[in-house]
Amino acid sequence: MDLRQLRQFVAVAEERSFRRAAERLHVSQPPLSVAVQRLEAEVGATLLDRTRHHVRLTVAGEAFLREARRTLAHAQLSVEIAQRAAAGKLGTLRLSFVPSAALGVVPQLLRAFREGYPDVKLVLTGDTTAHQMAALLSGATDVGIVVPPLHDARDFRVQPYCEQELMLAVPDTHPLAQQQRVQLRDLASESFVGFPFKEGPGFESVVMAACQACGFIPHFVEVAAQMQTILALVGGGIGIALVPQAMQAVQTEHVNYLQVRRRHVPVKYQLGLAFRPSNNNPALAAFVSMAHRLRRR
Structure with missing residues (x-):
């Protein structure tokens, strides 16, 4: 029958x-x-x-x-x-992202994806670029929002998504705290709080390259693997920090934010979508396609 x-x-x-x-x-x-x-x-x-x-x-x-x-x-x-x-309209998509992306980029992507794919279950994880790449390699994550460049990306495809501006976070008692804008070259003698290179090599490469282009190597007195911890150290007067502009949305006590310029141009870094080409999850292909349509708007 x-x-x-x-x-x-x-x-x-x-x-x-x-x-x-x-x-x-x-x-x-x-x-x-x-x-x-x-x-x-x-x-x-x-x-x-x-x-x-x-x-x-x-x-x-x-x-x-x-x-x-x-x-x-x-x-x-x-x-x-x-x-x-x-067609990617059912199933599960596991998305990871650097935590600063949660303050603007991720909500925008989620709203757009939900409109077209309301029945796809989303599993979200905030993590450093290094941890995201390990999760992608093991198959625990489908796609990550990371900060390129990546030192070993042979098994991955990393597609540019958007640029983000860096801001300077300073203690509210710092001599620069009441200014709106500062030139990066004027920070050569400052003590910095930074991000561990092994956790976010792309982000720290941007910071180091920008400082070196201004003629100095930043003096790091402390490092922390979470941006909120970095801001807490800044608020505690440990040093200043270059952080994603999105972190201004995090109200941290005793921290002021300034625009930072290199030769009068904003200092920027890039966010990219990282995934394994061998991943045949249709929801992944749908998400990447949607993200690039959103980017072109």
Whole structure:
């Protein structure tokens, strides 16, 4: 017994006529009659009461019709679910991101993705770029929002997504605290709080390159793996820090933010989408495509 036989039976039962059912199915009448007879033989019961003038359902036929309709509807639903899953509209997407991206970039991406893919379950994790790459390599994450460049990205594809500006965080008692803007070259003698290079090599590379371009190497007196901890150290008067502009949304006591310029140009870093090309999760392809459509707006 297969779905084709069920469709043939349902057509005859609904049309109450082999001729009309044959027309509906675009087949000739004799093969249709034979197919229904074979179905009855498989079921072991007479499903249709046939005379010259009518075709009526038997009691067994009424019961079989209900279940046949249900089976066909479920089969169609299964096809639709499979098609939606293949198009990335169902399933699970595991997304990780550097914590500063949670303050602007991630909510924007999530809103856009939810609009087009409301039935995809999202599993979110905030982590450093280094930890994200390890999770991508192990298959624990599908896509990460990271800070390139990455030193060993042979197994990954990293696609640029957007640029973010750096700000200077200073203690509110610092001589610069009341200024709105500072030139990076004027910070050469300052004590810095930084991010561990092994946790975020891309971010720290941007910081080091910007400082070196201004003629100095920053003097780091403390490092911390979380931006909020860095801000707490700044608020405690330990030093100053170059942090993502988005961190201004985090209200940290005793911390003021200043625009920082290198030759009057903002200091920026890049966020990218990192994933493994071998990952065949359709929701991943849908997310990456959506992200780049959003970027082009």
